[in-house]
Amino acid sequence: MTSNQTAKPIDTATLDRLTGGAFTAATAGERASRIREWLLTQPAPEQLADVFKELSVKDKGAAKLVREKLDEARRAKGQEVLGAEWAAKAQALIDTGKLNIADALAWQRDAAKAGAPLSKEPLLTLKTQLAERVRGIEDLQHQVQVQREAAVLLAQRIEVLSTKPLADAQTALDALRTDVQHWQGQADGLVSNTNWVSVDVKFPALLDASKGQLLVVWDAFQAALAVAVAAAQDAAAPLPPVPVWADEIRVARGVPLVAEPKVAKPKVDPELRARANAAVKAALATVEQEVGEGHGKASAGAAGALRNALKEFGKLIDTKLENQAHAALAAAGELEGWQRWRADQIREELVVKAEGLLKRPEGQAIGGRKMQETLRSLRDQWKQTDQGGVPNHALWKRFDEACNEAYKVVEGWLEKVKAESAEHRAQRLALIEEIKGWAAANRTALDDDWKGFNRILHHFSDRWRDAGHVGEKMFAELQPLWKAAFAEAAAPLEAVQAQSLAARQAMIEEAKQLGAMPVLRIDAVKSLQQRWQAQAHAIPVDRRQEQKLWDAFRKPIDEAFNRKSAEREKAEAALGARDRVVLDAAKALEAANASGDAQAIRAAMAALEAALHGQAQAQADVAAAGANEQAAQALAQVENKALAPVDTAQAATESVADSAVEVESTEDAAPAAPAAAPKPAPRPVVAVRGDDRPGMKKETPVDPRASKWGDRKDAGRGGRDARDGGKPGFGDRGPRRDDRGGFGDRSRALQSSAPRLGDTAFRAQRDALENAQQALKKLAAQAHGEALVQVLTAWEKRDAALLPPAQELGGRAAAQARTAWSKALGAGASVKAEAAAQHLLRLEMAAEVPTPAEHLDARRGLQLQLLTRRNDPAPAQTWAEDTSKVLSAEFDAAQARRLQNVLKVLLKR
Structure with missing residues (x-):
């Protein structure tokens, strides 16, 4: 190596x-x-x-x-x-000198597929240059088509002039010559363009054919017009080949017009004519159908087939069918031209819309999703337009470039959405891991706070719902993971909820049993409701399910209470004679209260008290007679069997109770029957002692019915008033037991033995008495105020006759005080204002009312003087004389208001 x-x-x-x-x-x-x-x-x-x-x-x-x-x-x-x-x-x-548009478009497409950086240099500049070159070639091809159409229109103008008078043709000659020369110049400009060699091979041939056709028609028109002008000037010159001009010149020369005989068609074999008519009619029917349905491409094909049929069988068909075929061909040509024009118009509108997507103001810019939908809709409309008409490559190029430029907004939005989706996915995965960790650490609720446990689960659900948008595919991937993690976290709560539901179902059954009992046990119902509330507060359940369970629990108890209320209302509806009397008296008292008459109110109150007293007295007499007799017999039996077992004594006691019940039931059964005169009950022996209270004689026995607090009106609920001779007090509805479990003295027993008033009668008499007391208080206050106004009026007018009577002034305003006030008013103003002010201060001290701020110093000085006069009477003892001194002075509005405030208090005491 x-x-x-x-x-x-x-x-x-x-x-x-x-x-x-x-x-x-x-x-x-x-x-x-x-x-x-x-x-x-x-x-x-x-x-x-x-x-x-x-x-x-x-x-x-x-x-x-x-x-x-x-x-x-x-x-x-x-x-x-x-x-x-x-x-x-x-x-x-x-x-390259000759650029093929397909090769340029293929280069851009293939480069994008290969991943070439088309948005970076130098490819960006090269792509722009190719696009400009292709745009120039396409524009050149489009101009060739325009020139072709212009040549056709010029030829049509020339042909139309051949049907007009000779003078019109001569007038339009110069304009036509200018237009033809201009057309020729434009055609030569197209040929001299550098991109002319790159256009499609069919376009040079089209331009040459249009140029040749236009020049042929133009040259023929010029030659015919020259002949016509010469014939019009020289009668020996030959006539022009244009029939309209030739007829015009003949008329000018005075030669009569002779109609040319029509050349009759040669006779044709009927069988051959029938076959020709059938072929042409079939093609004609197809053209008419396509034209009627508005199919541009199909009508063009059908028109071509009809033309071929006319070329082959034109000489064999009759004139009527031939005219119908030419009319159908004209309609097909018009439809094809209209559809081409309409398709181009729609394409131009789509191009304007596509180019305007990025030219909106900043406040009206289109978002990514909206831009994507708009571009998709525009492209779909373009496809539909191409399906119904001839394509327009130049407009398509502009449209496609505008859409591609606008799609950059969509690309940016898609990238942003992709980034947000990835972020949201990470958030959701983190949330799933978080709830898994929380579920592992919280297998049960802290301090049995299951509601807090449920709130935390709801918080997790809200966070999952607000975790941001993700795609459907990604959501389908994450949702099962979330459901599994959430189910694991909610498992402890669901187990407790199942136990709670079972307990509530048991309580519902217990409620049904309580509701089915003949006598509703209120204590058991309250205890059961407390247990239900404790269960509901401790364990949370779905709101709808909890409401259904509560309705099922409450239904039997509500039905039991409704039965009880119905029975009570039924019993109250069956009023006895005693309740009716009390109700009538209560209604009369309410009517008197509404009248505002104090005497009528007092009379109605007396009537109501009489009704209550009479009822109690009558029932007490009947009950006392029967009860005394039965009690005596029972007492004798008890004394004879004193040594008998306890069961015997108990039986005797029950016998006494049964006897009392029989008396009461007999009375209820026949309330209208006259009762026998009861035997006078023996007077009970009462221990007598001297009354050592001040002012009482020692030989006068103390009333055993009086309380230790003395003669107190209505000493307690249901007590008696010592001043009304033992009338039943407020609220006497039935027997009352004393603290020892038995009944009180005989008088109380007599009163309590009266049957209880019904709830309606009791409430009616209670409300009537309360309203009567309030009405009397209100009337007394009104009368007191009127009396004060009369006193002040008498002082102002110095007229003693205007003073109210003594009984209207109140209990403290004696007749002597009124007499002194009358003399003070009749004697004139004999007291000075300073002395009257001092007497007025004494009155304010007697009434203990505040003094105006400007007189506070004088009041304090007077109080100091009174402290030095120990033997002088107090202002509270001399208020009547002080009032006389004030009335003896001159009337003053301010002093009158102070006097009114004073008398308002003093006359009520």
């Missing part, structure tokens, strides 16, 4: 210095960072190869960066070689 074939040793220290310390870096991340910085210096390929060879053994991640740079350098070198090869081919095409 020679020295040249031996491998060159690699010095790691040199490479480390070359790469900026990448080989001696402490971590892989630092090594990759230094490699990236070194690659930015554009090192030589040999250095890249040495570093990659040494680094691929130590750190594959950092070596991957170097390998990518090597691959990029190889690709760049390959691109240069490829570019040089295709540049030589392009230059050869440009240098």
Whole structure:
């Protein structure tokens, strides 16, 4: 082995210095960072190869960066070689004298397939030059077609002039000569173009044929016109070959016109004529069908077939069929020309749209997806147009270039979408790994917080949903991985939810059993509902499923409560005579409340109290008579059997209770029957003691019904008022038990023995009494305000007759005070304003109302003076006299307002 074939040793220290310390870096991340910085210096390929060879053994991640740079350098070198090869081919095409358009288009197509850098120099310039050369050739071919059409139009103008009068032909001669010369100049310009040798071989022949035809017609027209002019000037000159001009000259010469006899067609064999007519009719029918359906290409082919049929059988068919065939051929020619014109018009519109895609303002620029859809739609429309008409290569070239230029926007958008899709894929894969790690670390909920566990799962779902768009193929690849990871994470919650659903189903069955019971157990229902709520708060379930379970759980309990409510309403609907009386009295009290009449309200309240008292008293009498008799018999039996077992005493007690129940049931069964006069009950023995309260006589016994707090109105709910003779208090609806489990004294027993009022009657009488109290308070306040207004009016007018009566002023305003006020008003203004102000201050102190700010100092001074006068009466004791002094002074609006505030308080006490 020679020295040249031996491998060159690699010095790691040199490479480390070359790469900026990448080989001696402490971590892989630092090594990759230094490699990236070194690659930015554009090192030589040999250095890249040495570093990659040494680094691929130590750190594959950092070596991957170097390998990518090597691959990029190889690709760049390959691109240069490829570019040089295709540049030589392009230059050869440009240098050739006769360029074939197909070869130029094939060069661009093949270069793109081979991966040549067409967007870089020199291929970019060569591609532009070839495109300009091809565009010039195509434009030249298009101008040849235009010149051909112009020659046809000029020939038609000349032929039309041969049917016009001679004077019109002479007038149009100069214009025609100018147009023909201009056409000839344009045709010569096309031939002298440098690209003329590269046009298709058919176009020079077309131009030559059009030129020859136009010149033949033009020369014949000039010759015929010259003959006609000479014949018009000289009667001996020969007539022109144009029939219209010849007839015009004959008329000018005075020669009569003789119609030329029509040459009769020779007789033809009927069988031969029939075959000819059939052939022409078949071709004619095809042409008419294609023209009627608007098929341009098919109508052209059918017209060609009809022309061939006319050439072969034209002399054998009749005149009518011949005229129909010529009319059909004319229609087919018009359709073909119209379709060609319409197709070119549509192509020009598509070209304008394609070129305008990139000429939009910045605010109206089209996005990538919209641009892609627009280009696809434009190309589809172009294909449809080519299917119905003759292709136009020049317009197609412009259209294709505009579409290719606009497609660059689509390419940029596709690259962006591809990059975003890769990023979104990485995010979704990271999310899948994250949920897998979370599932492995959380096999159960922390502190049994399953709702928090469920919220975390929902958060993962939201992140997956918002992870960005990916393609359908990629999504189909990632979705199964996500579902498997999510199912693994949600497995603990699903197991607990299954247990919770089983527990809830058991509670639903228990609710059905409770609802089916004849007597609804409220405590059991509350306990069951609490258990359900605890289960619902602890374990989350799908909202729809949870709502269905809750409806199934609630249904039997609601039905049980509805049955109970229906039974209660049914019982309340069957009111007895006692409830009706109370209801009528309550309705009358409500009507009195609405009238606003205090006397009517008080009368209605008395009627309602009488109804309540009368009901309780009547029932108490009946119950007392029966209960006393039965109790006496039971007591005798108990005394006779005092030594009997406990069961006997219990039986006696039950007998007493049964007797009481029978009395009550008898009373309910026949409430209208007159009860027998009950025997007077013996007066109970009450311990008598002297009343040591102040003002009471010691020999007066204390009422056992009075409480230890004395005569207190309505001492507790259901108590009696000592002032109304033992009327039933607010809320008496039935018997009340004392703290020892038995009934109270006899009076309370008599009251409690009355049957309970129905719920409707009880609520009606309670609401009526409350409304009555409020109405009386409101009326009293109104009356009090009116009385104060009358007092102030009497002071202002100094008229004692305007003072309200003493009973309207209130209990504290005695008749003597009103008399003093009357005298003060009748005596005139005898008190000075300063003295009246001092009396007004005493009144404000008596009423404990605030004094205006400007009189606060005077009030404080007066208070200090009163403190030094120990024996003088207080302002609260002399407010009536002070009021008289104020009324004796002159009326003042400010003092009147202060007096009104004072009396508003003092008259209510």
